[in-house]
Amino acid sequence: MHIVLIGGASTIGSTVADTLATADPTLDITLVDPATEAAWAHAVDITHAAFHAAGAPLGGERADSFGTIQAADIDALPALDPAPDLVIVTAAGPRPDDATDRDARDAELEANRAVVDDVADRLRAIESVPVLVLTNPIDRITHRLWRRLGWPRKRFLGYSLSETARAAHEIGRQTGAHPCTVTCPVMGEHGEGIVPIFSKLRIDGDPATVTADQRSAVREFVRRVPFEIASRRGANETSRWVTSAGVVRVVRSMIDAGSTARSSTGPAGGSRTAICLSTPLDGEYGFDDGCLSVPVTLTATGVGDILEWELTEEETARLAAAHERVTADLELS
Numbered sequence: 217m218h219i220v221l222i223g224g225a226s227t228i229g230s231t232v233a234d235t236l237a238t239a240d241p242t243l244d245i246t247l248v249d250p251a252t253e254a255a256w257a258h259a260v261d262i263t264h265a266a267f268h269a270a271g272a273p274l275g276g277e278r279a280d281s282f283g284t285i286q287a288a289d290i291d292a293l294p295a296l297d298p299a300p301d302l303v304i305v306t307a308a309g310p311r312p313d314d315a316t317d318r319d320a321r322d323a324e325l326e327a328n329r330a331v332v333d334d335v336a337d338r339l340r341a342i343e344s345v346p347v348l349v350l351t352n353p354i355d356r357i358t359h360r361l362w363r364r365l366g367w368p369r370k371r372f373l374g375y376s377l378s379e380t381a382r383a384a385h386e387i388g389r390q391t392g393a394h395p396c397t398v399t400c401p402v403m404g405e406h407g408e409g410i411v412p413i414f415s416k417l418r419i420d421g422d423p424a425t426v427t428a429d430q431r432s433a434v435r436e437f438v439r440r441v442p443f444e445i446a447s448r449r450g451a452n453e454t455s456r457w458v459t460s461a462g463v464v465r466v467v468r469s470m471i472d473a474g475s476t477a478r479s480s481t482g483p484a485g486g487s488r489t490a491i492c493l494s495t496p497l498d499g500e501y502g503f504d505d506g507c508l509s510v511p512v513t514l515t516a517t518g519v520g521d522i523l524e525w526e527l528t529e530e531e532t533a534r535l536a537a538a539h540e541r542v543t544a545d546l547e548l549s
């Protein structure tokens with residue numbers, strides 16, 4: 217699989233590239249960024265990291281399957297060989313001064329509209345591929361990129377999976393369960409309008425309930441913690457570890473779905489395990505426009521199915537409020 221990171225010299229882009237290369241040394245990874253010197257430096261550094269991650273030196277037979285990590289000029293996109301199988305967008309404008317405030321993602325919108333329009337102009341030069349958007353605010357930026365490019369909507373995914381780990385952390389703290397045993401999917405906006413789906417809460421595989429106060433505390437924690445991390449570590453250091461680990465999970469699901477579809481015994485529709493990512497909606501959950509995180513199955517080419525879970529009245533109302541937030545002035549975003 218060849219993954220191209222647009223904005224690959226960014227803090228988050230370079231971290232994602234390193235985590236991907238370490239997790240799967242067979243990947244080809246290309247960093248594209250106007251900061252060409254930094255992109256080159258990250259590519260060479262990650263190439264050396266991949267040597268250790270692979271346990272090199274290796275026998276020639278295994279080494280032949282290894283991918284390459286390189287930097288490329290944005291003008292070289294159409295000529296990349298092999299052609300990209302997945303584009304990850306981490307390009308962003310300079311961070312606003314209040315980048316550690318809770319509305320920091322919204323504050324990025326104005327600058328990142330222009331950035332994403334430029335990215336769309338560049339991507340038009342290649343065939344349509346799945347696009348995973350990390351640039352904030354992801355719901356609006358994914359929507360804008362989709363509209364600008366006009367590729368099939370199921371190619372577009374906005375990354376919001378960190379919320380699931382954050383919700384599990386706080387539920388674990390409240391209940392005494394280990395966070396790794398907690399399943400609580402998070403739909404809605406990647407921001408204030410998150411909608412943890414407590415009706416699907418499972419601890420160690422069993423249905424579990426938490427009180428209204430606990431639910432409220434979980435929502436607050438998930439909203440607050442990324443900004444607490446940024447304020448303690450510095451505005452240029454957002455949650456890059458959880459993000460890169462979550463991106464690896466998304467990429468693995470796409471690769472697994474691709475290989476299942478190719479095998480003669482597996483289902484053709486890709487992986488049936490749903491994860492919540494932001495994608496353009498066309499009637500799902502009653503919404504005809506905008507992007508929101510909803511449960512999706514993945515295939516090698518993007519979204520397979522958008523699942524329509526039965527939600528409680530409260531979850532439905534919160535999802536409607538999230539939709540209202542991400543579609544306000546949609547023509548401007």
Ligand SMILES: NC(=O)C1=CN([C@@H]2O[C@H](COP(=O)(O)OP(=O)(O)OC[C@H]3O[C@@H](n4cnc5c(N)ncnc54)[C@H](O)[C@@H]3O)[C@@H](O)[C@H]2O)C=CC1
Nearest residue numbers: 223225226227228251306307308334350351352375454459
């Ligand atoms: N969805 C998520 O969970 C997360 C999202 N983010 C978002 O990712 C974005 C990047 O964050 P950082 O890595 O901290 O930013 P950064 O400031 O380190 O890097 C931004 C990069 O974008 C590049 N860039 C600017 N204009 C470009 C263009 N037109 N085409 C290609 N590249 C361009 C810059 O040269 C720079 O390398 C932000 O919007 C941030 O909020 C960050 C962490 C998690």
Ligand SMILES: O=C([O-])CC(=O)C(=O)O
Nearest residue numbers: 320321352378442454455
């Ligand atoms: O808000 C940020 O800059 C980073 C982000 O989206 C996250 O970690 O969820």
